[in-house]
Amino acid sequence: MYPEINSERLWQRHVEMAKIGATKGGGVHRLALTSEDIAAHRLLADWAEARGFAIALDDIGNMFVRREGADSSLPPVASGSHIDTQPFGGRFDGITGVLVAFEALEALEDAGIESRAPLETIAWNNEEGSRFIPACMGSAVYAGNEPLDDMRAATDANGETMGSCVDRLKAALPGATHRELGAPMTAFLEAHIEQGPELEANENIIGIVTGMQGYRRFTVEVTGEDAHSGTTPRARRKDAFMAANDMVQALRAELEDEADTVRFTIGRFSVEPGGISVVPGRIAFTIDLRNPVPETLEKLGNRIPEICRENAGPCTVVTDEFIKQPPLEFPAEIRERFTAAAERRGYPHQAIYSGAGHDARHALKLCPAGMIFIPCWKGISHNEAERAEPEHIAAASQIIADLLVDIANET
Amino acid sequence: MYPEINSERLWQRHVEMAKIGATKGGGVHRLALTSEDIAAHRLLADWAEARGFAIALDDIGNMFVRREGADSSLPPVASGSHIDTQPFGGRFDGITGVLVAFEALEALEDAGIESRAPLETIAWNNEEGSRFIPACMGSAVYAGNEPLDDMRAATDANGETMGSCVDRLKAALPGATHRELGAPMTAFLEAHIEQGPELEANENIIGIVTGMQGYRRFTVEVTGEDAHSGTTPRARRKDAFMAANDMVQALRAELEDEADTVRFTIGRFSVEPGGISVVPGRIAFTIDLRNPVPETLEKLGNRIPEICRENAGPCTVVTDEFIKQPPLEFPAEIRERFTAAAERRGYPHQAIYSGAGHDARHALKLCPAGMIFIPCWKGISHNEAERAEPEHIAAASQIIADLLVDIANET
Numbered sequence: 001m002y003p004e005i006n007s008e009r010l011w012q013r014h015v016e017m018a019k020i021g022a023t024k025g026g027g028v029h030r031l032a033l034t035s036e037d038i039a040a041h042r043l044l045a046d047w048a049e050a051r052g053f054a055i056a057l058d059d060i061g062n063m064f065v066r067r068e069g070a071d072s073s074l075p076p077v078a079s080g081s082h083i084d085t086q087p088f089g090g091r092f093d094g095i096t097g098v099l100v101a102f103e104a105l106e107a108l109e110d111a112g113i114e115s116r117a118p119l120e121t122i123a124w125n126n127e128e129g130s131r132f133i134p135a136c137m138g139s140a141v142y143a144g145n146e147p148l149d150d151m152r153a154a155t156d157a158n159g160e161t162m163g164s165c166v167d168r169l170k171a172a173l174p175g176a177t178h179r180e181l182g183a184p185m186t187a188f189l190e191a192h193i194e195q196g197p198e199l200e201a202n203e204n205i206i207g208i209v210t211g212m213q214g215y216r217r218f219t220v221e222v223t224g225e226d227a228h229s230g231t232t233p234r235a236r237r238k239d240a241f242m243a244a245n246d247m248v249q250a251l252r253a254e255l256e257d258e259a260d261t262v263r264f265t266i267g268r269f270s271v272e273p274g275g276i277s278v279v280p281g282r283i284a285f286t287i288d289l290r291n292p293v294p295e296t297l298e299k300l301g302n303r304i305p306e307i308c309r310e311n312a313g314p315c316t317v318v319t320d321e322f323i324k325q326p327p328l329e330f331p332a333e334i335r336e337r338f339t340a341a342a343e344r345r346g347y348p349h350q351a352i353y354s355g356a357g358h359d360a361r362h363a364l365k366l367c368p369a370g371m372i373f374i375p376c377w378k379g380i381s382h383n384e385a386e387r388a389e390p391e392h393i394a395a396a397s398q399i400i401a402d403l404l405v406d407i408a409n410e411t
Numbered sequence: 412m413y414p415e416i417n418s419e420r421l422w423q424r425h426v427e428m429a430k431i432g433a434t435k436g437g438g439v440h441r442l443a444l445t446s447e448d449i450a451a452h453r454l455l456a457d458w459a460e461a462r463g464f465a466i467a468l469d470d471i472g473n474m475f476v477r478r479e480g481a482d483s484s485l486p487p488v489a490s491g492s493h494i495d496t497q498p499f500g501g502r503f504d505g506i507t508g509v510l511v512a513f514e515a516l517e518a519l520e521d522a523g524i525e526s527r528a529p530l531e532t533i534a535w536n537n538e539e540g541s542r543f544i545p546a547c548m549g550s551a552v553y554a555g556n557e558p559l560d561d562m563r564a565a566t567d568a569n570g571e572t573m574g575s576c577v578d579r580l581k582a583a584l585p586g587a588t589h590r591e592l593g594a595p596m597t598a599f600l601e602a603h604i605e606q607g608p609e610l611e612a613n614e615n616i617i618g619i620v621t622g623m624q625g626y627r628r629f630t631v632e633v634t635g636e637d638a639h640s641g642t643t644p645r646a647r648r649k650d651a652f653m654a655a656n657d658m659v660q661a662l663r664a665e666l667e668d669e670a671d672t673v674r675f676t677i678g679r680f681s682v683e684p685g686g687i688s689v690v691p692g693r694i695a696f697t698i699d700l701r702n703p704v705p706e707t708l709e710k711l712g713n714r715i716p717e718i719c720r721e722n723a724g725p726c727t728v729v730t731d732e733f734i735k736q737p738p739l740e741f742p743a744e745i746r747e748r749f750t751a752a753a754e755r756r757g758y759p760h761q762a763i764y765s766g767a768g769h770d771a772r773h774a775l776k777l778c779p780a781g782m783i784f785i786p787c788w789k790g791i792s793h794n795e796a797e798r799a800e801p802e803h804i805a806a807a808s809q810i811i812a813d814l815l816v817d818i819a820n821e822t
Contacts, residue, residue, distance in 0.1 A: 265640035269680065383692070
């Protein structure tokens with residue numbers, strides 16, 4: 001017996017959440033563990049506690065909302081995503097997967113359906129990695145892919161540590177019990193907006209994710225010498241800005257492919273000291289490189305430090321690869337279950353590959369995991385204009401609810 | 412009769428001033444009208460009041476220290492420079508010219524020499540233009556080259572106005588009388604570190620400045636579209652960072668000359684929204700272009716908006732020229748006086764051209780004006796490592812003192 005989800009409630013929850021960190025541009029600015037992000041966690045906890053669901057937190061700030069099963073000793077079947085956003089990001093990225101999972105628990109509660117294994121909604125902490133590097137920090141630590149102590153020591157631009165901010169989240173959720181990192185799960189399912197245009201173009205409303213491209217991320221620090229812009233001839237300059245500019249040109253020439261399969265992005269770039277009439281002595285920038293083919297990712301990524309050195313001119317350069325994740329494939333078993341559920345509900349669906357990284361990557365280390373995508377208006381994401389349709393979100397919630405019950409009762 | 416300046420006192424004043432805004436790297440961070448900059452003005456006022464010199468302030472925050480002359484109705488003969496620094500700048504740029512001028516007044520006081528015209532030390536406000544744009548704001552407003560109201564409305568990065576900060580300076584100097592903008596001066600003399608390597612290389616200790624190159628400054632704003640770095644193919648991106656990167660390459664190809672006479676600098680460059688995994692939708696950067704030849708400056712500067720447009724790719728670009736100053740020549744009369752004074756004192760000297768812009772540019776609109784340069788270690792400036800020798804600074808102070816007396820008594 002499957003529950004029927006309540007699409008109006010789900011959309012109302014979406015609207016409430018989108019108020020927390022709302023921007024003038026219609027998006028959301030809710031960086032990990034800021035007061036906005038903590039307020040959003042608090043709101044989810046209020047909703048959970050009103051339904052009698054238990055709350056737990058682990059040491060990296062992942063939040064677990066639990067609906068007990070007939071056999072509470074069984075590892076939970078879980079679904080969720082993240083609450084934090086990009087700087088001036090959208091209203092759907094992350095939070096949609098949390099609300100879709102939470103609605104599944106509420107729908108089961110409304111219908112009075114008991115599952116054998118417990119069911120959980122997870123809000124993985126700091127998925128975006130915009131305030132504390134790296135991204136997917138919460139799920140990575142939970143799965144043992146990043147060390148807890150190093151990640152708690154990560155600092156934001158103001159020198160605040162991740163650990164102290166996690167403690168603030170704990171203080172805001174006094175009713176939460178403690179969850180051990182790596183505690184087993186029966187399965188993990190994640191719904192997320194596509195962040196690409198494929199489902200919309202194909203008029204499908206469910207994308208069943210086959211795999212995820214790999215990515216490598218670097219910081220590049222270029223050091224030259226501050227100098228007066230009026231008096232210093234080019235020949236005597238160690239202009240870190242111009243050196244970085246040359247590096248970027250050379251990187252593009254070598255990394256960008258004609259077939260347009262390589263994703264090469266420079267999203268942060270800072271200049272010091274930053275005077276209009278000062279030749280800059282220090283530049284720092286980030287590189288995000290992604291590709292579905294392991295060999296391509298390996299070969300291109302390995303060239304990055306070399307290309308930077310070759311184009312440093314009179315400056316020095318230090319590159320640091322701070323995260324590297326190979327491409328992955330989700331297990332056929334979960335994909336087939338998603339397909340069957342979409343067929344049963346009559347939702348137009350397709351297989352789809354994920355260009356983005358998601359927390360399901362790390363969950364897959366602990367248990368069978370899988371993802372579904374929701375159509376995303378024009379493919380626009382990491383943007384205040386991000387948009388998804390209420391009925392598509394509802395369909396995803398229905399599929400997640402159906403699969404949670406399936407898997408929980410078969411365990 | 413000429414006074415003998417006190418080089419020990421002058422150096423001691425230098426050491427005291429360098430403490431205000433001192434950086435770990437041995438430099439000074441004292442942006443215009445910050446609490447550090449106001450404290451430095453206050454310290455100069457303390458010294459002035461202890462010697463019985465009067466203080467005045469005008470509506471843009473220029474500070475005037477006056478030693479009365481025999482005929483107080485005559486326009487003063489003035490010397491000075493500025494107190495503010497670049498972000499993490501040096502200990503000599505600007506403040507040296509103020510202290511050199513102030514020491515001249517003190518030396519005259521010690522020797523009991525009365526001048527016919529009054530003598531003044533001027534600290535022009537906001538010369539660097541690092542916090543409030545444009546540079547040389549104080550002297551430009553005083554000379555009528557920039558409108559007072561617009562300049563008082565200029566805002567810093569936090570939205571504070573120049574005007575409100577000038578009021579704070581006034582409050583810190585309750586003993587200051589009001590000085591009318593554009594009040595006449597008999598002459599203006601400015602001593603400054605060279606900020607280039609020429610005097611050091613030629614083993615001269617006084618540079619007599621012939622002229623100043625012209626400059627044009629632009630802001631460039633590139634607008635594309637924020638997008639997800641993992642899911643958005645190159646063909647669908649409106650990547651403002653890559654467009655700006657192309658613009659910079661094209662600007663360099665066209666503006667940088669083989670003879671290395673063109674000064675082309677990008678000192679500020681900001682990226683929004685600034686997520687590692689977000690294709691940036693908005694870039695803003697500054698261009699500082701300088702050249703001694705009016706026709707070259709005209710031709711190259713006029714190409715900047717065109718080159719930016721031609722290389723914007725899928726993005727849009729807006730360029731704004733916020734300041735334009737032609738090259739200038741200082742009057743022969745003042746240069747000859749400086750030469751005669753250096754000869755009389757036996758200081759090795761030379762004629763020298765200024766690559767940098769200085770407040771004397773604007774003073775020249777009101778009265779005869781001239782500059783001398785002091786050797787600058789390795790030509791390094793706008794840098795915490797900036798350095799000048801106490802005996803060279805003393806020599807400059809002596810020359811300024813001699814000329815102040817000369818001119819004041821001939822008026």
